[in-house]
Amino acid sequence: MLLQEVCFPQAAYGPTEIQKTKMLNGIKIVAARVSGALMTACTIMFQAGSRYETNDDLGATHFIRAMSSGSGSNSTAFAKLRVLQQQGAYLTCTSDRQTIAFTLRCPTPLFTTLKGYLMDAAARCSYHEWEIDDRRRLITGDLTRMPAEQRVLDLVQNACWAGPLANSMFCEKERIDSITSDTLMNYAALNFKSIHCAVASVGIPFEETIELAEMIDSRVVRATSEQCHPQPCFRSGIETHDLGPGSDTWIAVAVRGCGTNNVKHAIVASACGTGNMTQGQHSLDRTPQGPIGMLSQGDLFADYGAFNISYADTGIFELSLALHDEDSVKASQGLALQALNCTSIDTADKSIAMVDAIPNEDVAAAAETLAANRLSFSLKSYTDVPSTIFAE
Template sequence: MASKTLSNSLVRHLMKRGYAQAAPARSETIQTSVLPNKTFIAGVDTNSPVARVTVAFRAGSRYEPQTELGVSHVLRSAAGLTTGCASSFIIARKLAQIGASVSASGDREFVYYTLEATQDNLQDAVEILASLISRQEFRPWELSDNVPRLKYELAALYPQVRAVDLLHKAAYRRGLGNSLFISPKRIGKISSESLQHFAGANLTAARCAVVVVGDNQDKAALVANCLQLTGLGEESKAEGSKYYGGELRKEMGGDLAHVAIALQGAPASSPASLALAVAAKALGNGPVTKWGADNSVLAKAIGNIGPFAAAGFNVSYSDSGLFGAVLSVPKDEANCAVKAVAGVLKKGGLSADAIRAGKNQLKLQILSEAEAGTSLAESVAAQGLTTGNVLPPATLAAAVEQINESTVNQALASAAQSKISMGAAGNLAFVPYVDEV
């Protein structure tokens, strides 16, 4: 019996950009260009009273030196600390006075700084944002005070997130295998100098994208100039993303086993990435109606074994990707459930009905995410840094509609030729090893 675990945004968040960074955009015209300093800028004029500004950098965890693993997590966590212009208290007070907010997030490729403010107060808010990005000082005593926050963030991680993180480590080892989160043993070990060096090497003009949702690209250019970024940003190179396959397991106890299992997918620049995104939706993502039954491909393969949750996912990076499923299941049923999911992945084919449903669900996701201003800004920034081009939603939806059954099954067959990777967390007493599936 399928549970409602996937009805919330937890596991779905893991697959947020599962359609190969081909990010959605609203029907409004998206203006894009590249500044002389190589910064990518984009503007989406929505006539909204609220403006969203996202400044993204190629500074995700894959760019971390092996001697400084976790530095990108600390960088995200340090957003809002004292800068060369103001203390953290003054920054928070100014943002509150103008009704603005700034958040920092990231993935394996990018770090995002996102500002939300009313149009009337946008200029003042942008000045604060520019200070947060380009005038950071990383004072040692403030980093020490930030340690409890890092510990809390690690303690609050869902086991499904841990499983997906372990999956990447098993699949790629380094580069894309670098964890999104700092190791508990590394907390407090990242020095101010290390942070300053990482920021100086990666938060540079050529590695930057500025997106404004709520105004045109002229405003984005003004924001980019306000940042006063320097350097070409070629100091830090990404570790090669060679796919190895394998498994990593983290015994955590409890009554459930959480397993992420995947094959090698396709990079964002490959047409197969969109086909695999359709296939991921076709595999299933939990019940689509409240209190309804889960009739997805994964649910049928697992069968009536008790409460469980299973969802297909596809993540495509600039040079590689993963296609697979995330499973949460009672520990006693883990053996047959994991083998059933692995069997679906290795089968390398889906029915026409499942593919048709996957296409419709993917189109809905693309167009729905275009309605969220913050998601839209971050997605356009990621697309600009990945491909240098932004596709409007109609174009992307049309591309999804044109995908046929043979294209999807061909992409699945190609993925099925690769080794299986697996990450598992929870009670693993009955979780089979990867060579047993």
Template sequence: MVPKGISIRCFSQTRSAWNLCWPSSQFGPHRVQRSEMLNGIKIAAAKTAGTPIAACTVMFQAGSRFETNDDLGSGHFVRVTTPASGCGYTAFSKTRVLQQLGAHLTCTSNRQYIAFTLCCPLPSFKAVKYYLLDTAARSCYNEWDIEDGKPIVLDDLFRITPEQRVIDLVQRACWAGPLSNSIYCEEERVDDMSRSTLCSFVYNNFKSTECSVASVGVPFDETLKIADKIEITRCKPPEREVCMSQPRGGFEYYETGSGSDTCIAAVVPGCGASDITLVIALVDQLVCLFKHAIIAAACGTGSVQTGQHDLDYTPHGPLGLMSGADVHTRFRAFNISYDDTGVFGILCNTRAKTAYNSTCALVEFLCNVGDLDFRQLEIGKKRLKLDLALHDQEAAPSSEGLALQLACGVQLDSIHDALALIDSISVDELSCTAKCLSSKRHELAIAAVGDCGAVPQELFSG
């Protein structure tokens, strides 16, 4: 008999309901469960705030910086051959079954990592999780799949946007060492790519100590099962040797013809997010990373959209206001961080006839970024917090971000932790960091894509 005044709730008795990762009332993913296996694989699973889409990421610290002279471009081919056949499923099966169940499997890579992400409705995860394993840890890299992927790689090189190309080139100009490796396979190396090259790259870099598995909306025990099937051994492999890169302050360019639109980027060495064993040092490193992100936001990272039309925007100041009445010129700041280091820079898209003045203004602004006042830095903090909050509910980016946190030894369970950390950074500290970036002007690196003759050559003569 139920006492009066006490409501009765009906609970499902089916086993499938027990395995669902139910949402909670707090905004954003939180209540993250973490673990680490004996072989070194790091695991994390976060609940969602009501979204019906779940995502799981298998990430290896095996980006293009770990490529050698024998396997340059392997990361690009790994990305292209993601839909190819594996040990358990054919390419046709992957395409058909995943589409039927509303799921998709993607591969993203940069100079630091390669990440395989499965995004699907939560009830379908058990039916498609093995496709993620088959792609991330059981890929065959058959010769016919590589041959089929070569035209796609060439097409990627043909269709790459000037902005993507200049971001890639400016990092090559900045670094002497492994970080100068491009994330794209060079055209002259495409025909020489083979199964043995890809298998050697995967064998040397897809190690359990460099692997992290993270999920958003997937139960922790399901995430643990995926990590357990990646590597059956229970001992850690030997540590991989990592070569360090040093700034060289160089210049790279890619000519597309006289009169063509021009994209220019200038960078100075920034900071990384390396895994430091001391807790105090780790917190300082994380704070340093947020400082650089705040300064980039304070400079201006894009536009405030006020409508659906491309030209209906108000640029972020102060950097966005440098173009004046020229609607064809856009400036924005960016910050890229890897394990041990990174770059901080400014990007400009303009026409050939204004490339000279725009390049001079861009370099002058970067060399004097330490002159940002306190009001602008405070606005930068607000912009960064808004940007983090806007993208917090996206399952796939949240899953990849959580996997990257595991790799870097960082712990931010929810958006509340990130916002609190940003609020704890004083404007005086931000000003000191901005002045430190200005002091690195002698290590300035520049890249240009487009009409390179319109760019001031005196900047590169030294």
């Protein structure tokens, strides 16, 4: 056994140690020490997704994503763009219905110099009125350039939920001109609070991650209680969007799934919704692959796949297209999301151990939960409407 441990090859890259803490103001901190990393990533995440928008600020999260490249308290938009490009760094803002995440990816030695730009985007953005006006055309372009797959995934959730979870991640075209600086400032002040914040890093020393979190403390409002999730209400809705005759057809069918408050069921649902086991075709040819491949009925040009989305308290499981991308940015955002949801799946070893520890009864229970909702599904079609109705 000793010889086997000594001779077994060690991974040259990957998390070797996970360190965690929680500040007195509620900010959760997670840092992963990585060996052999040339690029590091740090994520500041808030539970402030589109589900927390109200009638007065619908579309605010879309504008906040676009304004992540805007001016902050310590830097202008031009300086941010120029310096980050010169240093080979990337600053991104991503959001869903649950969270907003600001991530800086840069060479390891430059993080100390560039972390101020991450702070400006996440907690110090000025939301100048003239910069918002400059980005209205960008928002309109986002709606125009949105791929059909992304649009159908967004709209199927409008059919699924009655309530805040039905809020789109994109600003409606009719509301683009109504978003102002005061709208974004009020939304950030209401939702960007320390108790709803998590800071995660990959390849950055734990002490330096804590220092970054302490900088956030002086900029965000301290909350006195946990954030209450508006109770979602699932409805078996159906929506159609006509693209005109002869257009491609995009259909998503969804049932109620599992939230991250039940980690075991969420893991099983995610496993059922990703990977080759549910892709529908082999990766090297168009041979249908069961059971989802049976839906194509021999059509070589039809792509089928299962997809799972888990929020804090609920989720959906649907038939759609699944794409995957794993890098340090995804790892950093994943650690932040785990911290916000009070779960711990740090390394591959722990993940495998957790999956192995799930008894068959829990797997069967998760499958039964999804199967029990098969009669109360939601349907979204993005296609030539008459043809879709005939197909139904």
